[in-house]
Amino acid sequence: GAGVSQSPRYKVAKRGQDVALRCDPISGHVSLFWYQQALGQGPEFLTYFQNEAQLDKSGLPSDRFFAERPEGSVSTLKIQRTQQEDSAVYLCASSKRTSGRADVQYFGPGTRLTVL
């Protein structure tokens, strides 16, 4: 079956531009996560949705970062006024359940953002 898909796969932006990154989770998955992975590092949590509700946004690095999931399926991560330090791979993951430990998160291929 289809996995988590993300688009675009690569994005180059000039400093100061706004960007929007899309995530299509696995159909029926309730939970959706965004992570940021800098070069040579592990992914770092940004935000978490349960259906359309954003339950945790503690990892968003600044108010330039905004995420939404208005209908509880597709999600968009928006970065306003991009800075060079925003250059990273942005990963989306989804999982089936709303609660319960050790639920498997399925990751998309990521969007590599380069800010010039």
Place this chain on the structure above:
Amino acid sequence: GDSVTQMEGPVTLSEEAFLTINCTYTATGYPSLFWYVQYPGEGLQLLLKATKADDKGSNKGFEATYRKETTSFHLEKGSVQVSDSAVYFCALDHKGFQKLVFGTGTRLLVSP
């Protein structure tokens, strides 16, 4: 806060060698522990997991045991293959709420 520490790479091995990648963690409460793998050009995928102390996760010949007393979750494989070349990430779920905390990753290179 919660954190995961992995041994630095790259780890370079010959085919059929024994593999150990060390992982230790710091956490409040009793997290679940995971190993994820990232093959070249692919996304992260779950390799194995363990949810409580003394549990052993296993998959594709890889094993890891949840050691509460040493706060460790070392990854092992008895005989590696070239196709195991990838980056391996150790992770825990923060207070059991699914938000994953990852280590920095360890690159494994296996030569024929």
